[in-house]
Amino acid sequence: MEIVYLLEQIVNGLVLGGYYLLLAMGLSLIFSVGGIVNLSHGAFYALGAYLSLEVIKYAGFGASLFITPVLVGLIGIAFERFLLRRFYTADPILSLLVTFGLAMVAEQALRMIWGSAPLPSGMPPQFKGNVMLGEFMFSKYRLFILAVVICVMGGIWLLLHKTSFGRVVRAGIQKPDMVAVLGIRLQPYMVTVVVLGVASAALGGVLFGPIAIVHPAMGTEIMTVAFVVVVIGGLGSFWGVVLAAFLVGVVRGVTTHFAPAASEASMYILMFLVLMLRPRGLLGERIERFE
Amino acid sequence: MTKILNPHHRPLWVGAICLVLLPFCMQGIGLTLDVATVVVILAIAAMGLNLLVGYTGLVSFGHSAWFGIGGYAAALAQLHWFKDQIVLPFAFSLLFTATLALVVGYLILRRRGVYFSLLTLALCALTFAISFRWTSLTGGEGGLGGIERGSLGPIDLNSHLNYYILTAVIGFAVLWFLLRIVRSPFGHVLVAIRENQQRATFQGYDIDRYKLLAFVLSATITGLAGALVVFLHRLAAAESTTVAFSGELLAMVVIGGMHNFLGPALGALFFLLFRELFSMYTNNWLLYFGLVFVGFIIFSAQDLRGFAAARVSSAPTRGRNGP
Numbered sequence: 001m002e003i004v005y006l007l008e009q010i011v012n013g014l015v016l017g018g019y020y021l022l023l024a025m026g027l028s029l030i031f032s033v034g035g036i037v038n039l040s041h042g043a044f045y046a047l048g049a050y051l052s053l054e055v056i057k058y059a060g061f062g063a064s065l066f067i068t069p070v071l072v073g074l075i076g077i078a079f080e081r082f083l084l085r086r087f088y089t090a091d092p093i094l095s096l097l098v099t100f101g102l103a104m105v106a107e108q109a110l111r112m113i114w115g116s117a118p119l120p121s122g123m124p125p126q127f128k129g130n131v132m133l134g135e136f137m138f139s140k141y142r143l144f145i146l147a148v149v150i151c152v153m154g155g156i157w158l159l160l161h162k163t164s165f166g167r168v169v170r171a172g173i174q175k176p177d178m179v180a181v182l183g184i185r186l187q188p189y190m191v192t193v194v195v196l197g198v199a200s201a202a203l204g205g206v207l208f209g210p211i212a213i214v215h216p217a218m219g220t221e222i223m224t225v226a227f228v229v230v231v232i233g234g235l236g237s238f239w240g241v242v243l244a245a246f247l248v249g250v251v252r253g254v255t256t257h258f259a260p261a262a263s264e265a266s267m268y269i270l271m272f273l274v275l276m277l278r279p280r281g282l283l284g285e286r287i288e289r290f291e
Numbered sequence: 292m293t294k295i296l297n298p299h300h301r302p303l304w305v306g307a308i309c310l311v312l313l314p315f316c317m318q319g320i321g322l323t324l325d326v327a328t329v330v331v332i333l334a335i336a337a338m339g340l341n342l343l344v345g346y347t348g349l350v351s352f353g354h355s356a357w358f359g360i361g362g363y364a365a366a367l368a369q370l371h372w373f374k375d376q377i378v379l380p381f382a383f384s385l386l387f388t389a390t391l392a393l394v395v396g397y398l399i400l401r402r403r404g405v406y407f408s409l410l411t412l413a414l415c416a417l418t419f420a421i422s423f424r425w426t427s428l429t430g431g432e433g434g435l436g437g438i439e440r441g442s443l444g445p446i447d448l449n450s451h452l453n454y455y456i457l458t459a460v461i462g463f464a465v466l467w468f469l470l471r472i473v474r475s476p477f478g479h480v481l482v483a484i485r486e487n488q489q490r491a492t493f494q495g496y497d498i499d500r501y502k503l504l505a506f507v508l509s510a511t512i513t514g515l516a517g518a519l520v521v522f523l524h525r526l527a528a529a530e531s532t533t534v535a536f537s538g539e540l541l542a543m544v545v546i547g548g549m550h551n552f553l554g555p556a557l558g559a560l561f562f563l564l565f566r567e568l569f570s571m572y573t574n575n576w577l578l579y580f581g582l583v584f585v586g587f588i589i590f591s592a593q594d595l596r597g598f599a600a601a602r603v604s605s606a607p608t609r610g611r612n613g614p
Binding site for chain 2: 031037083086092093094096097098100101102104105107108109111112220223224227228230231261262264265268269271272275276279
């Protein structure tokens with residue numbers, strides 16, 4: 001029975017990992033392509049969760065799954081156009097500061113519009129209940145989340161590795177100068193990368209609204225975790241981020257079971273351990289401009 | 292007299308005049324003496340941070356960790372070992388923060404640039420997780436209460452004025468100490484590291500050791516400020532270790548001006564005045580402060596970019612056109 005319980009915790013950890021992955025992938029892409037450390041990424045996640053509450057009222061959960069990421073993606077275009085674009089050639093530290101300020105503004109704005117109290121968010125009725133797989137019992141909704149995350153990540157992988165768009169983006173991560181010499185402007189690609197990144201963060205907000213609590217500081221809370229995932233996984237590597245997200249998720253899931261108080265501390269310790277052994281993260285590549 | 296007013300010592304006498312005038316100005320605009328004390332404490336913390344950010348070029352996103360650790364160390368020392376004393380808890384707090392910063396700095400200074408910032412961010416989040424969750428040691432959410440200021444010889448520190456004077460004297464000592472540091476050969480090596488780490492290495496400086504020492508000094512000074520705030524509020528709280536507070540400290544440094552010796556102190560004053568005056572009218576003062584901060588970085592990025600550009604352009608291997 002103990003083993004069964006542990007396995008359940010591992011599956012819950014995988015779901016948690018999927019949730020981190022939705023944020024960390026966008027963060028890692030924006031970071032690798034544009035050299036921007038987007039500390040306001042969590043704000044888009046929180047915005048997704050809040051907007052979803054409104055959209056669900058009028059259109060239901062299924063529609064919110066598509067509409068909310070699109071809405072946040074549109075905001076992402078403005079974000080790229082008016083803010084990020086100024087900082088591509090500047091020191092990464094400046095973008096770190098400016099997006100931190102933006103996260104502060106966004107959190108306060110959420111507080112002003114929806115109030116500081118946590119808002120209840122109902123689980124969509126069709127996903128209530130559990131599924132029994134042999135001896136294991138899993139929440140239907142969590143399995144649904146895992147499936148969505150796998151689909152989204154599959155899509156991003158195909159986009160990055162099987163299309164000409166992805167080839168340019170991957171080249172841009174490694175050798176932006178060389179891409180420029182070949183006569184390709186990276187800027188239009190960056191808009192798409194930012195939109196993809198913030199839309200998947202918003203999707204995370206939509207999916208996790210029903211099982212997490214929707215409150216103004218939710219973005220800040222998830223932010224540091226997402227960065228831990230990116231740092232453990234290593235920059236510029238798709239599989240590194242995937243591996244790190246699930247690793248962090250499982251480590252947290254299992255420590256929540258054995259030592260609940262240490263579940264947050266565990267991932268930071270994991271990060272320090274990884275960085276001691278592999279300074280560029282698990283599968284990270286050497287990228288000159290971030291050294 | 293002319294010797295003291297020598298322009299060479301200007302930051303010192305400007306600082307001294309401000310420390311004397313501050314309580315009167317605060318009370319003049321209807322704020323309490325404790326607000327003046329907090330301004331001085333935050334100024335100490337911000338100047339400690341600036342030794343790392345402005346002078347060494349290492350942007351720490353986790354200095355609230357040191358602020359909190361210094362505070363908790365002083366609080367725990369007083370509660371468990373030195374009942375009702377103030378000097379020994381301070382001494383313990385300084386020693387403890389410095390030792391811990393030495394170990395942590397050794398580990399996280401292996402990485403530079405953005406990675407260093409992210410590591411300090413994680414350090415800060417880790418400290419918050421510990422201080423918030425390890426209830427038996429840190430009191431968790433409620434914090435550690437029951438701290439006594441006690442007295443220093445015949446001076447009773449429970450009076451607001453006496454505690455301000457103590458803080459101001461410590462603040463002035465920190466000012467003098469930091470001025471000596473940044474004008475010493477050591478301080479100039481730090482600036483050389485900021486401008487171009489590679490060239491500093493070629494000059495034969497053991498940059499790792501210089502950065503580590505700068506990190507330890509910076510953390511210890513910020514920890515000292517944390518201990519002062521614990522005795523001011525008679526409470527060590529987990530709020531002082533949040534990432535948000537780290538960002539606020541950085542905002543003070545950036546807004547005040549990281550390349551000016553007294554800039555961070557000015558930033559601390561600005562931050563507190565902004566908070567106190569705006570929170571009278573609106574609960575959302577952080578929104579406006581955030582907007583000011585973002586606007587400041589966007590529109591005066593040229594100044595900030597000064598050192599950033601120098602660092603990028605002087606290392607041809609790292610040059611890039613960006614997207």
